[in-house]
Amino acid sequence: MVARYLTGPPAGRQPAFAGLMRRHKQPLYRLIVAQIGDPDDALDLLQESFVSAHAALGRYDPSRSLRAWLARIAINKCRDWHRRRRVRHFLARVLPIEAGERIADTAPDAQAHxxxxxxxxxxxxxxxxxxxxxxxxxxxxxxxxxxxxxxxxxxxxxxxxxxxxxxxxxxxxxxxxx
Missing domain, CATH: 1.10.10.10 (Winged helix-like DNA-binding domain superfamily/Winged helix DNA-binding domain)
Incomplete structure (x- = not known):
């Protein structure tokens, strides 16, 4: 599918990438949920991961595992998510209470699910x-x-x-x- 995307006609690129997404979305979603514990945020990160993969597909090395390459992108998105969350928690403790309402993390607890x-x-x-x-x-x-x-x-x-x-x-x- 990657070869079809990279070397095929422009009209065939979208179906090729859609096939790639269909094949890898469930494993990537499970990976992301295991990383962050929030199914709703995991959907957003899955989408961000595929957007990044689409943008970087021209730099993908076909001699390497596509699954590992996609997993690396997803893990990096999860790390970014964790960093943003830590910043929100820090700001919530440092800023006045009124400011905390604007930046509060409303993510549901994973154990509640x-x-x-x-x-x-x-x-x-x-x-x-x-x-x-x-x-x-x-x-x-x-x-x-x-x-x-x-x-x-x-x-x-x-x-x-x-x-x-x-x-x-x-x-x-x-x-x-x-």
């Missing part, structure tokens, strides 16, 4: 508490089922680093349950 699934909610919360350096490889490998090589490519680290970080993340989650 999973009251009947306490174990899943605890696991997802534990994953979100992990530092990004451990959380990202764990989500890519355990949830999105990317190979260690694909996760390494998406994160720009070595395969051995992915293996080590996944092992450490699982150990922290196990210790959190105990």
């Amino acid at each position: 999973a009251i009947d699934r306490d174990d899943l909610a605890r696991t997802l919360a534990g994953i979100r508490r992990l530092p990004a350096i451990l959380r990202d490889p764990l989500i890519l490998c355990a949830i999105e089922q990317l190979s260690h090589a694909e996760a390494a490519e998406a994160l720009g680290i070595t395969v051995k680093a992915v293996e080590t970080r996944v092992r450490r993340a699982r150990a922290l989650l196990d210790a959190d349950r105990a």
Whole structure:
């Protein structure tokens, strides 16, 4: 589909990209929800990820995994989202109360969506508490089922680093349950 998009006639580009989106939207959505915990914001970030992918598709290296490339874009969008959220929380504490109403984060609590699934909610919360350096490889490998090589490519680290970080993340989650 990428080759069809890049080398095909202009009229065929939109259907090619639509096919690419259909194929990858569910895995990317799951990845984003696992990263941020908010299904509504995840839809927005999914859309932003595809907009960025569309803009950068000309720079995509076909010798690399498209899935890993898209996952990297989505992870970067999630990191931006987390940064914006931290800034909003900081400003809400620093600015007067009246100003806080204008910038308050109204995102629903992820556990409110999973009251009947306490174990899943605890696991997802534990994953979100992990530092990004451990959380990202764990989500890519355990949830999105990317190979260690694909996760390494998406994160720009070595395969051995992915293996080590996944092992450490699982150990922290196990210790959190105990």
